[in-house]
Amino acid sequence: MSAAALLPVALLGGLVGLVVPPVAWRFVDPPARPAGAVRLCPPLAVVVFVGLATVRGDDPALPVLLAVAAVGLVLAVVDLACLRLPDPLVAAAGVLAFGGLAGAALLAGTPGRLVGALAGAAFSGAAHVLLALLPKSRLGFGDVKLAAVLGLPLGWLGRDALLTGLLLPHLLHGGLVLGLLAARRVHRDTLLPLGPALLAGAWLAALLT
Template sequence: MVEQGDGTTTGGPGAPWRTLRDRVAHEVGAAGPLARGTAVVAAVGAAWWSGPVWATPALVLAAAAGGLVAVVDARTHRLPDAVVLPAWAGVVLLLAVAAVATGDGAGLVRALAGGATGFAAYAVLRLAYPPGLGFGDVKLAGLLGTPLGWLGWSALAVGLVLPFLLGGLWALVLVAVRRARRDTAVPFGPSMVLGAVLAVALGGAIPGGAVPGS
């Protein structure tokens, strides 16, 4: 489920950044209008839900990346590194800024722990039963776990567990309507993203942090 990218490295001090930028642009362009539209809707929804707080940019980035890769995974069974990993790094950086601006060091610790917990828990499941998860799912769990951790431990716990229930139910529906067999691989990314959204919506998590500029 993981795309390794096909960008080429050029010389010069800015080459790594240009290569990363080109890989991200390539993936976003190749994702298609439905994926890009979903990313925009997810970003707007996250901004509306969060409001004008310091954590909003991080939540918007996570939502946009999650919306994009969920559609890509549903269509192609791929979770592109060129989107997931830069988004994860960007979310960590933006939450660090939010933590410094608001003095919420505990929130940043939760966010870092959430990302590490999501990555580690899904990595263990991947190693224990390789057909069940791909390494793309493991990395996406790290990305989603970071903002979930910032929002609270309960959001993190629900957001990491709920996808398995959603994925199982979706697989049963596909089998029931004869769109899949018991051994058919079903993309897990959409269930992970939807599980994170439901964990936040149903849990009533509050973003926290002061209004920028206040």
């Protein structure tokens, strides 16, 4: 995608970043609202949007990827603030992903990619259910539902994207936990949100595969 074409995507990302905090605050009590979110969300959204447009600009599902990313930014802020992935937001991401990918498959005449998306959602959801059922697992079922939703666009992008999107979040989360433990910022029993890692891993998988 040309630089001129990326400019409106960057502007859209900035606008989405401005909207993310007020939408997230509907799910977060005032004392838990991180002050830095209002300042950080616009540039972060620009990076997320421009990254997807640069790498996936020729994919008919790019608008779907951007829409899911927008909801994902809200989910990340909420999870960081209060360790929650609200069902209405996860469901909205799922509806956008499935409906948008179904439309993209129909318009592009590629029904096989929709089948791949559904298979990705099933595989990602099942894998995280198994992880959640392991003894002493701290994986919540909000994380499981989000992983299943993210399996839709990852499955659309292909097997490599799906497998990378399944592995990367846990590497990112594990590395963060080890770093925080080494710095004595958290304890072994401290609960940390997995949602942002799931979303970051899916975004990186879309860029790297």
